[in-house]
Amino acid sequence: MANEVADVQRLKKQLPFWAIVIAVMALAIGVSVATTVVLIHRDTVAENKQTIQRRILQVARSTAKMPAVKRVIRASNAGADTNLQTVIKPLVSRDDVDFIVVMNHQLIRLSHPRAKSVGHHFSSVKDPAPALRGQIHYSQKPGVLGPEYRVFLPVYDRGRVIGVVCVGLTQQNLDQQLQHKTRPILLGGLLGFLIGCILAILLGMYLRYLLLGMEPSEISERIARQKLIDDSLPEGIVAINRNGSIISANQTAQHLFGQPLSLNAPLPATLRALLFAPATRQPSGSEVAFQDKRLLVTTNDLRVRGRVIGQVSLIRDMSAITGLIDKLAGTEHYISSLRAQTHEFMNQLQVINGLLELAEYPRALQFMQEITNSYHQDVGAVTDKIKWPAMVGLILGKRKEAKEQGFSLTIDAQSAVTQVTFENRVEVLALRIVSNLLDNAIAAIKAPKPTDQVTLRLVLTATGTLTIVVTDTGSGISPAVRTQMFTQGFSTKGPQRGYGMNLIMAAVTTLKGTLAITANSPQGTVVTIQVETGAPK
Numbered sequence: 001m002a003n004e005v006a007d008v009q010r011l012k013k014q015l016p017f018w019a020i021v022i023a024v025m026a027l028a029i030g031v032s033v034a035t036t037v038v039l040i041h042r043d044t045v046a047e048n049k050q051t052i053q054r055r056i057l058q059v060a061r062s063t064a065k066m067p068a069v070k071r072v073i074r075a076s077n078a079g080a081d082t083n084l085q086t087v088i089k090p091l092v093s094r095d096d097v098d099f100i101v102v103m104n105h106q107l108i109r110l111s112h113p114r115a116k117s118v119g120h121h122f123s124s125v126k127d128p129a130p131a132l133r134g135q136i137h138y139s140q141k142p143g144v145l146g147p148e149y150r151v152f153l154p155v156y157d158r159g160r161v162i163g164v165v166c167v168g169l170t171q172q173n174l175d176q177q178l179q180h181k182t183r184p185i186l187l188g189g190l191l192g193f194l195i196g197c198i199l200a201i202l203l204g205m206y207l208r209y210l211l212l213g214m215e216p217s218e219i220s221e222r223i224a225r226q227k228l229i230d231d232s233l234p235e236g237i238v239a240i241n242r243n244g245s246i247i248s249a250n251q252t253a254q255h256l257f258g259q260p261l262s263l264n265a266p267l268p269a270t271l272r273a274l275l276f277a278p279a280t281r282q283p284s285g286s287e288v289a290f291q292d293k294r295l296l297v298t299t300n301d302l303r304v305r306g307r308v309i310g311q312v313s314l315i316r317d318m319s320a321i322t323g324l325i326d327k328l329a330g331t332e333h334y335i336s337s338l339r340a341q342t343h344e345f346m347n348q349l350q351v352i353n354g355l356l357e358l359a360e361y362p363r364a365l366q367f368m369q370e371i372t373n374s375y376h377q378d379v380g381a382v383t384d385k386i387k388w389p390a391m392v393g394l395i396l397g398k399r400k401e402a403k404e405q406g407f408s409l410t411i412d413a414q415s416a417v418t419q420v421t422f423e424n425r426v427e428v429l430a431l432r433i434v435s436n437l438l439d440n441a442i443a444a445i446k447a448p449k450p451t452d453q454v455t456l457r458l459v460l461t462a463t464g465t466l467t468i469v470v471t472d473t474g475s476g477i478s479p480a481v482r483t484q485m486f487t488q489g490f491s492t493k494g495p496q497r498g499y500g501m502n503l504i505m506a507a508v509t510t511l512k513g514t515l516a517i518t519a520n521s522p523q524g525t526v527v528t529i530q531v532e533t534g535a536p537k
Contacts, residue, residue, distance in 0.1 A: 022197075022204040029196030036192075052149060052169060053138065059095045060153040060167040063088070069102055073155060073163040076104040083118050084111040098148075101166040102155075103128060110163075122166075128152045131164040236315035238275055239302060240267050247310060256293065256317055275299060275313040291506045293317055382411055386458055387419040394431060395456065398438045406448040409438070412457035412469070420460065426533045429507040430466060434458075436504050437470040437527055444474025444525065464533045473524040477517065504529075 063069060072084050088100045088111035102110045107122045122128055130137040131152040140149045150168025154161045227250075230237055236253030238261065240246055249261035257271060267275075274288055274297070281299050288295050295315050302310040382392050382399075395411070402409040422430070434456070441454045457469040508515050513531030520526045 019204065022200045025200030025203060026197045029200065030193055033190075033193045033196065053151070055095075056097060056149075056151045056167040056169065057136070057153070059091070059097055059100065060151055060165045062095075063091060063100055063102070063167065064153055064155045064165045069165070070155060070157050070162070072110055073102065073104050074157060076108065076110055077106075077162060081119075082110070085115060085118060087111070095167075097167055098170045099150075099166075099168055103164045103166065105132070105162055107132075107164070128164045128166065132161055134161055234316075236317075237312065238267070238271070238315065239310060239312040240272070240276070241310040242308070244272060248312070253315060256295070256315060257290070275315070276311055289502045289506065291510070293506075294503070385411055385413075385415040386417045388417050390427065390431060391417070391434065391458070394435060395438075398435075398442065402442055402454060405442065405445070406450065407445060407452035407454070409442075409454045409456065412455050415456070415458045417458050417460045417466075422533055426511065429511055430468075430531065430533060433504050433507050433529060433531070434468060434470075436501070437468065437529075440501070441470050441472035441474065441525070441527075444472050444476075446475060460533070466531050466533050468529040468531070469526065471520055471524065471526045473520065476519060476523055477525050507531075 066087070068087050069084060072082050072087075075082050084102050088102060092098070092100055092113070099113045101112050101122070103122055104110060107125065107128055109118050109120055109122060112118050124141070127137065127139045127141065127150075131154045134154050136154075137152045138150070139152065142148070148168045148170055150166050153165045153167070155163040155165055230248070230250040231252070233250060233252060236256045237248060237250045238246070238253045239248040244267055245264055246261050246267050247263065249263070254261050259268075261267070274290060274295075276299055277286070277288075286297055288297055295317060297316075298314045300312055300314075301308045302312050382395050386392050386395070395409070399409040438454065438456065445452045445454070452473045454473075455469075455471040457467070457471075459467040461467075505515065508529055508531055511531035511533065513529055516528045518526045518528070
């Protein structure tokens with residue numbers, strides 16, 4: 001096997017590219033011409049067969065209508081010893097057929113190319129039998145003269161079949177006619193093959209001239225290696241020329257943007273504004289939002305000998321990382337809360353044990369009630385209604401943040417999320433929606449008072465529909481802001497902001513959900529979102 005591979009490699013080195021082109025072109029032309037000749041030959045054979053059928057049928061009909069033929073057949077049927085040799089022999093030469101055999105009703109030959117066969121029964125009773133029943137019958141079988149193609153036609157006299165006329169050609173005659181018709185086709189095919197070979201040689205010489213005698217395998221190997229390296233990068237790469245046409249785009253970039261980026265095609269205006277904006281030309285790049293993704297884009301000029309010929313963008317997908325961080329942070333908050341509770345419960349159990357040893361039963365009962373109330377206020381109010389660890393951890397973290405600012409984050413009594421497992425992508429998007437909504441609600445309470453609060457309602461149905469309702473008592477959203485709040489980069493919090501609501505809308509769209517914003521009474525905002533998470537496991 002190794003020797004065969006080595007032989008092939010040596011052959012490739014010995015044969016130049018232009019010689020391979022000539023050989024392949026000659027083979028392709030030869031196959032094409034041969035296929036054409038075969039198809040034309042097949043059609044010619046079929047057409048020749050139809051022509052022969054029409055001709056011998058016409059001869060048979062003209063023979064069957066002759067008065068002399070009918071007269072002799074009637075006489076033969078009546079028992080007379082007579083034949084049609086003298087009548088039929090000139091017809092065979094005139095109509096260019098090999099034989100005309102006339103038979104009476106008993107299938108006794110009244111004419112035949114061989115005189116000794118006259119007066120004898122036809123060699124096959126099966127073939128002329130349909131003609132005796134008034135049917136026209138074609139047959140291709142060996143006969144007295146060898147392989148024959150023939151037609152059997154009934155002879156009528158006063159509406160009654162009195163005999164049969166058989167007209168045909170021998171296979172030798174048919175082959176001669178077919179050769180006469182197909183000879184020009186074969187010659188034309190051979191001529192076409194020779195012309196094609198000459199053109200293939202000229203094309204090979206022209207390719208050798210264009211490539212300056214170089215093998216294209218060297219160029220293709222370099223391009224393939226570079227393409228392989230680009231596609232293996234975890235970052236997306238998009239390069240454009242000065243006219244905005246794509247000169248390079250790896251598979252990662254096409255996957256990030258969810259659309260094919262064909263070479264030499266104009267880069268879509270939305271992607272050009274996203275990737276090649278002035279902000280992305282900073283050394284550290286710029287973080288932008290695209291659909292439900294957070295992208296870090298760095299743009300540089302493409303220069304050749306000091307001249308700018310285009311631009312190239314390096315794109316990193318930050319959304320998967322940030323989503324995973326949100327999920328891990330929520331889980332970490334949950335675990336930390338459980339550890340703190342365990343430590344606190346141990347201390348509280350020691351206090352209860354001491355009170356019981358001192359027989360301070362009323363005080364011990366009061367202390368346990370205080371512990372129960374504190375647990376339900378801090379953790380139990382969340383975990384009793386929401387059995388989603390990552391979400392619980394996220395909520396506990398946001399509750400701590402709200403408490404530090406002087407107001408409360410509560411869980412609505414109608415919240416209900418059973419123990420579920422989502423696909424990672426769905427869970428990350430749901431956590432992103434809730435995290436950004438709570439951040440915006442907390443930020444909306446600018447001068448916190450103890451009566452201020454943010455309320456979260458989470459309801460998951462058995463079919464996988466997740467309802468998220470966030471209510472705050474903040475400053476509310478003005479109509480002017482509401483019309484622009486989902487625009488990427490728009491924010492009332494200052495520069496380099498304005499991605500949260502855009503990411504929320506992108507995540508809602510990805511999960512085929514709806515979003516509604518209404519005013520809270522007496523002040524604040526209510527945001528209601530419904531998304532499809534799929535049937536929970």
